[in-house]
Amino acid sequence: MTVKPKILIIEDEPNIASFMSTILSANDYAVLRAANGADGLMMASSHCPEVILLDLGLPDMDGKEIIRNIRQWSQMPIIVVSARTQEYDKVEALDLGADDYVTKPFGTSELLARVRTALRHARTSSLDGTMAQTGKFTAGPLVVDFDKRHVYVDGRDAKLTQNEFRIVALLAKHAGRVLTYDMLLKAVWGPNGSSDNQILRVNMANIRRKIEENPGKPQFIFTEMGVGYRMVEGD
Ligand code: CA
DSSP states (O other): OOOOOEEEEEOSOHHHHHHHHHHHHHTTOEEEEESSHHHHHHHHHHHOOSEEEEESBOSSSBHHHHHHHHHTTOOOOEEEEEOGGGHHHHHHHHHHTOOEEEESSOOHHHHHHHHHHHHHHHHSOSSOHHHHHHSEEEETTEEEETTTTEEEETTEEOOOOHHHHHHHHHHHHTTTSEEEHHHHHHHHHOTTSOOOHHHHHHHHHHHHHHHOSSTTSOSSEEEETTTEEEEOOOO
């Protein structure tokens, strides 16, 4: 008998909670449910779920308080379930330590993909098995060589600048997950560097020109509107 991964849903809207619960149960996850923040925190600490799906607008507390609380004692993956009206909250939640988000209304495949990515990242460190062994991230024709600090497309060196490489390497190490503008800016330009997204957009435009066949329709690095960027899952 296999042990099913435990997913805790903290969501006060019964319809959405049931929808997620049904999908996850049907895909062999063990589902736990909490309809408010206090119960959610209690269940998170007593059941230690593999993944938490967290609504930000809860009746008794702001979902961000839950992220702050949990991050004091655990790195368990937290996927924020947000409404379109919570764009700003979503970014703040990611910066507080949430791993990813889905925006309501979302589909079955999107929810399952986010959960799978979160589970995989929880099992492996930032450099996963293959990446640790080969020192490379590969997605189709794209190869990020962490040791040589070069990016290749179809075997051709994309000739990225130092900062462009650092952006691509960071996204590749977290492939499948969204990284916020703030995370990328801090990681590449330092905590006292620019907080102006424009510098990032300029770098991203150059990166895309160098690695994407059609920079207007990227196949490797996707824009998450108003949030940040996401690298495609590796092979
Ligand atoms: Ca709610």
